[in-house]
């Protein structure tokens with residue numbers, strides 16, 4: 001969700017307004033996704049790197065997160081309207097207690113929803129996720145004596161935070177940037193990176209449709225297996 005602050009500056013808005021508009025865009029995009037039948041959506045809401053921003057900005061983003069996470073479980077929220085199970089993914093112990101508690105409550109409150117899955121990456125970077133998965137795999141091996149002693153790729157994958165979702169088909173990063181910025185490095189080896197030239201608060205339905213059409217131009221599913229058209 002890149003470009004909230006730039007949008008705010010371009011439109012002379014008060015500090016934080018861009019992120020509020022960004023949240024509104026997020027809700028619209030989720031509604032479009034669920035209407036189109038997209039089952040898994042993962043969003044990069046706050047990276048570990050983002051903690052290096054000014055204390056004022058970090059605090060106001062955390063306040064916004066807490067408010068919006070609490071709102072996610074209201075009866076009329078998109079999450080409840082579409083039966084979405086929410087997971088918060090990342091190094092959650094880096095979050096302040098109120099945000100962590102709100103996240104835990106939202107995960108509990110939506111645990112029985114099963115029509116779609118929303119993963120919210122917060123205090124997340126991909127390298128941190130991989131490091132955590134390798135560490136847990138090694139600890140598991142150390143604790144289970146008598147089994148093979150080396151970890152393998154399947155062990156690491158089992159311990160990834162993202163283990164609850166398939167690898168992505170499409171990553172959409174706004175503001176025309178085609179960098180991953182430490183997002184889903186392990187999972188994105190075979191996916192389309194779509195970078196519409198708009199700031200996140202400006203994203204709309206047409207960008208989502210364009211992303212899906214671009215995906216269909218390059219990839220297809222055959223016998224449930226994702227293939228690149230040129231290899232078919």
Ligand SMILES: CC(C)=CCC/C(C)=C/CC/C(C)=C/COP(=O)(O)OP(=O)(O)O
Pocket residue numbers: 001002003004005006007019020022023026045046050061064065068069120
């Ligand atoms: C509960 C929930 C999911 C809340 C989400 C709140 C929200 C919209 C967070 C986005 C935060 C963020 C760092 C956006 C990137 O724009 P930027 O600040 O990097 O903008 P720039 O690229 O113009 O500097």
